[in-house]
Amino acid sequence: MIVLDALARLPPKARAVIVLGYWEDLSVDQVADLLGCSPGNVKSQSARSLDKLRALLGDAVTAADPHALMPAKKPETGDQHHG
Numbered sequence: 001m002i003v004l005d006a007l008a009r010l011p012p013k014a015r016a017v018i019v020l021g022y023w024e025d026l027s028v029d030q031v032a033d034l035l036g037c038s039p040g041n042v043k044s045q046s047a048r049s050l051d052k053l054r055a056l057l058g059d060a061v062t063a064a065d066p067h068a069l070m071p072a073k074k075p076e077t078g079d080q081h082h083g
Contacts, residue, residue: 001007002057003053003057005058006053006056007019007053009052009056010049010052010053013045014045014048014049015049015051016031016035017031017035017042017045017046017051018046018049018050020034020035021042028042028043028046045078060082
């Protein structure tokens with residue numbers, strides 16, 4: 001539900017670019033043809049929309065669990081020799 005709420009906050013064309021490109025797995029050219037715009041416009045809309053979604057989803061996840069976005073600690077491997 002969090003992802004759908006974040007998508008709903010995007011403008012209609014931006015939402016269409018994301019849904020068609022990522023959920024429907026259409027190419028940039030196919031999305032451009034469907035929306036009546038250039039492939040460059042699709043790429044820029046996609047980049048801006050993904051940035052917005054990352055911000056919205058990051059805020060939502062952080063509100064639910066402030067530790068969710070912290071990077072996981074890598075286990076220390078020490079100095080191992082193979083041979």
